[in-house]
Structures are given as structure tokens and as C-alpha cells.
Amino acid sequence: MSLSLDQIDLLEDTWERAVPHDQFALLRAEAPVHWHDHPTFQGFWAVTRYDDVRTVSRDHTTFSAELGSVFLQDMAEDQLELVRMTILNMDPPKHSRFRRLVSAGFKPRMINALMDHIQELADGICDELEGKDEIEFVESVAAELPLMVICELLGVPVEDRRLVFDWSNRMVGAQDPDFRVTEEDGEAAMAEIYMYCDALAADRREHPRDDIMSALVEAEIDGDKLTPEELNMFFVTLVVAGNETTRNLIAHSMQAILEFPELKAELVAGIDDDALWASATEEFLRWGASIHNFRRTATVDTTIGGQDIKAGDKVVIYYPSANRDPDHFTDPEVFDPRRTPNDHLTFGGGGTHFCLGANLARAQIKTMVRTFLRRYPDVTAAGDHRRMRSDFVNGIKYLPVSLNNHS
Numbered sequence: 001m002s003l004s005l006d007q008i009d010l011l012e013d014t015w016e017r018a019v020p021h022d023q024f025a026l027l028r029a030e031a032p033v034h035w036h037d038h039p040t041f042q043g044f045w046a047v048t049r050y051d052d053v054r055t056v057s058r059d060h061t062t063f064s065a066e067l068g069s070v071f072l073q074d075m076a077e078d079q080l081e082l083v084r085m086t087i088l089n090m091d092p093p094k095h096s097r098f099r100r101l102v103s104a105g106f107k108p109r110m111i112n113a114l115m116d117h118i119q120e121l122a123d124g125i126c127d128e129l130e131g132k133d134e135i136e137f138v139e140s141v142a143a144e145l146p147l148m149v150i151c152e153l154l155g156v157p158v159e160d161r162r163l164v165f166d167w168s169n170r171m172v173g174a175q176d177p178d179f180r181v182t183e184e185d186g187e188a189a190m191a192e193i194y195m196y197c198d199a200l201a202a203d204r205r206e207h208p209r210d211d212i213m214s215a216l217v218e219a220e221i222d223g224d225k226l227t228p229e230e231l232n233m234f235f236v237t238l239v240v241a242g243n244e245t246t247r248n249l250i251a252h253s254m255q256a257i258l259e260f261p262e263l264k265a266e267l268v269a270g271i272d273d274d275a276l277w278a279s280a281t282e283e284f285l286r287w288g289a290s291i292h293n294f295r296r297t298a299t300v301d302t303t304i305g306g307q308d309i310k311a312g313d314k315v316v317i318y319y320p321s322a323n324r325d326p327d328h329f330t331d332p333e334v335f336d337p338r339r340t341p342n343d344h345l346t347f348g349g350g351g352t353h354f355c356l357g358a359n360l361a362r363a364q365i366k367t368m369v370r371t372f373l374r375r376y377p378d379v380t381a382a383g384d385h386r387r388m389r390s391d392f393v394n395g396i397k398y399l400p401v402s403l404n405n406h407s
């Protein structure tokens with residue numbers, strides 16, 4: 001049965017089943033800027049073509065991140081006040097100041113040292129699997145490396161990484177009944193992160209170390225510093241932004257490998273081919289975009305892709321749709337590990353909010369998937385995977401695999 005525009009539904013139940021590529025194909029072809037009702041909140045414009053997603057991302061004057069936040073759901077004013085203290089929900093000039101200060105914390109030397117360490121961490125994760133046959137890939141592999149990296153980055157002791165895991169699940173899991181998270185749980189998680197960050201920051205003020213927390217505590221541009229509250233809110237952002245996203249991308253990469261045996265064969269045969277792994281990593285990113293969308297709010301009456309938009313309207317940009325736009329990518333439905341160029345929009349459309357952790361995420365995805373496949377080249381699926389119910393995070397909750405390790 002062919003799909004029609006009145007059947008379009010981009011809310012959370014749809015994503016629990018699959019990424020709705022059929023709906024996106026219809027929208028790009030027939031209604032690239034489509035009005036979508038919402039049962040509880042004000043409706044929104046769904047923007048699905050590559051060029052339009054990029055235009056919205058790059059024009060922060062017309063499409064504000066701050067006016068109504070970057071999340072699809074409307075918020076009460078007091079909640080909005082709070083999220084506006086996080087970098088994603090700021091417009092310039094507030095955003096420019098904040099980004100300059102936190103970028104001072106992401107010192108290249110520190111990030112490079114961490115990158116060098118990623119291989120060791122990935123080896124350790126694979127060592128833990130020795131002697132096992134069936135494993136649950138998300139918990140045993142995909143979640144581990146991003147958690148360890150974010151802990152190292154922030155200076156959280158690695159033994160506390162389950163705390164970080166739990167906080168981020170509670171903060172993004174509200175729409176999925178499996179996570180049994182209430183709104184109060186999300187708020188409690190945020191309060192816990194706040195307290196933890198306060199204690200960590202106090203320690204680093206007294207005893208500076210070579211980690212980002214020390215650098216953030218000290219970061220100063222023209223006499224301007226992050227306030228303790230701003231530091232806490234950035235810590236919250238990093239716990240979620242650097243963790244769930246990378247975990248899910250590693251899980252989606254493994255799922256693609258399990259789905260396409262010829263891809264697995266090519267990656268295993270080319271396990272030492274750096275160029276292949278660099279391009280395959282970009283294709284994993286295009287394929288498994290781990291955030292479905294971000295929202296902007298129109299500041300003035302405007303048009304996108306020929307569609308009139310009113311000031312105050314919500315405009316929601318869909319990254320997985322942009323990544324499969326046939327006007328931009330040749331054969332977008334084909335997973336091509338050698339696709340070059342590959343200017344996917346998984347880290348954003350290139351505006352002021354472009355992902356601060358993109359290179360760190362790339363290094364983790366490549367190293368984790370490559371190391372795992374080097375050690376367990378005969379891996380196969382061991383049952384069905386389960387997806388997260390969320391209209392925001394492209395999550396895989398459960399991915400059972402057999403290692404088939406007969407060595």
C-alpha cells in the first residue's frame with residue numbers, strides 16, 4: 001500500500017519501530033516543508049531536504065535556538081529559563097561568548113592525548129569479551145567506550161561511570177516505558193549531576209589536573225569566566241551530548257555490519273586499510289544519525305523551500321532525511337563504505353552549533369568498531385534488536401550478537 005501525506009507521523013511511536021525512511025522519501029518529494037500536528041503541543045514544520053536543513057542550521061538570525069529551545073516539546077517559561085543556560089539553546093552573541101569559553105577547555109593537546117588512549121580502552125573492552133559466546137552488544141561494547149571517554153574528559157573516576165550511564169538514560173529516556181523514567185526522575189538526575197559537578201569543580205580549583213574540568217574552571221577570556229552555574233550546565237550537556245549519541249552510533253554501525261554480510265566481508269578484508277576505515281566511518285555516521293532532529297523557532301515571517309513560515313512557528317530539521325536526500329547523495333539507500341565525498345549532516349548543518357565533539361566521536365566510532373571486528377570477525381546477529389521510543393534520540397536499547405569465536 002502506498003503512503004500518503006495524511007499518514008505522516010513523526011512522533012515517538014514511529015521511531016520505536018524504525019527510522020521512517022518511507023515517510024521521509026514522500027515528504028522530500030511532495031512536501032519538503034510539511035506542517036505536522038502534535039497531540040499535546042503546538043504543531044511544527046518538518047524540514048526534510050538536505051539544502052533546507054543546512055539553510056535553517058546556518059541562519060541563526062531567522063531561526064533561533066534560544067527563543068523556544070531546540071526541543072520539539074513546548075516548555076513552561078521556568079523550564080525554558082533553565083535550558084537556555086545550556087550551549088545548544090543559546091543564540092549569538094550569548095552563544096559566541098559561551099562557545100569561546102568552553103572551547104578554551106577543549107585544548108587540542110588534551111584531546112589528542114585522549115585520542116591516543118582510545119585504542120587502549122577499546123582493546124580492554126574487547127578483552128572482557130574473551131571466552132564469551134553470546135553478548136548484548138549495546139551494554140557490553142557500544143556503551144562502554146563513550147562512557148570511559150567522557151569520564152576521562154571530565155575527570156570523573158572511571159569507577160563512577162555507571163553513575164554517568166544512569167544519569168544520561170534518565171535524562172533522555174522519558175518517552176520510553178522500558179526506562180521507567182518520570183519527569184521528576186529527569187529533574188532528580190539533573191540535580192545529582194549538578195551536585196557531582198560542584199564537588200568536582202571545587203576539587204579542581206584546589207588541585208588542578210590535566211583534564212577538561214580543570215581547564216574549564218580556569219578558562220578566562222578578557223577577564224570573563226564561566227560562572228559555577230554555567231559550568232554545571234555545560235557538564236550536564238556533555239554527559240548527554242557526548243555519551244548517548246556516540247553509544248548509539250556504534251550500535252547502529254554494528255547493526256549495519258550484521259545486516260549487510262558483504263559490508264562485513266569488505267571491512268574484515270580491509271581491516272588494515274586506513275583510507276577504507278576513514279570513509280566507512282563517515283558512512284556509519286550518515287547511515288546511523290543518532291539524533292533525529294533539532295528544533296528552531298522562526299524570529300520573523302520567512303520562507304523555506306517555497307513554504308511561507310510565520311514568526312513564532314516551530315521549524316524542525318530532520319538529519320536522517322537530509323542524509324538520504326537523492327538530490328545530494330548518489331544512491332543514498334546504498335551503504336557504500338568508500339563513499340567520497342560524504343558531507344552528511346549527522347553533526348549538524350554547519351552553523352554556529354556544529355558539534356564540538358565531532359572529531360572525538362569519529363575517533364571512538366572508528367576505533368571501537370574496527371577493534372571489535374579485528375577480534376571478532378565472525379560476529380553474527382543472535383536475535384532481534386530493540387529500538388528506543390523517542391522522537392529525539394535514534395537509540396538501540398538491545399542488540400544481541402554471537403561472537404562465534406572459535407580460536
Ligand code: HEM
Nearest residue numbers: 087088241242245246249347348349353354355356357361
Ligand atoms: C556520534 C556522536 C555525536 C553526534 C551524532 C553529535 C551530534 C550533534 C549535533 C547534531 C549537534 C547540534 C548541531 C547543530 O545544531 O548544528 C551537536 C552539538 C554538540 N555536541 Fe555533539 N554529537 C556527537 C558527539 C559528541 C561528543 C563526543 C561531544 C563531547 C565530548 C559532543 C558535544 C557537543 C556539544 C557541546 C554540542 C553543542 C555545541 C553548540 O551548541 O555550540 N558531541 N552534536
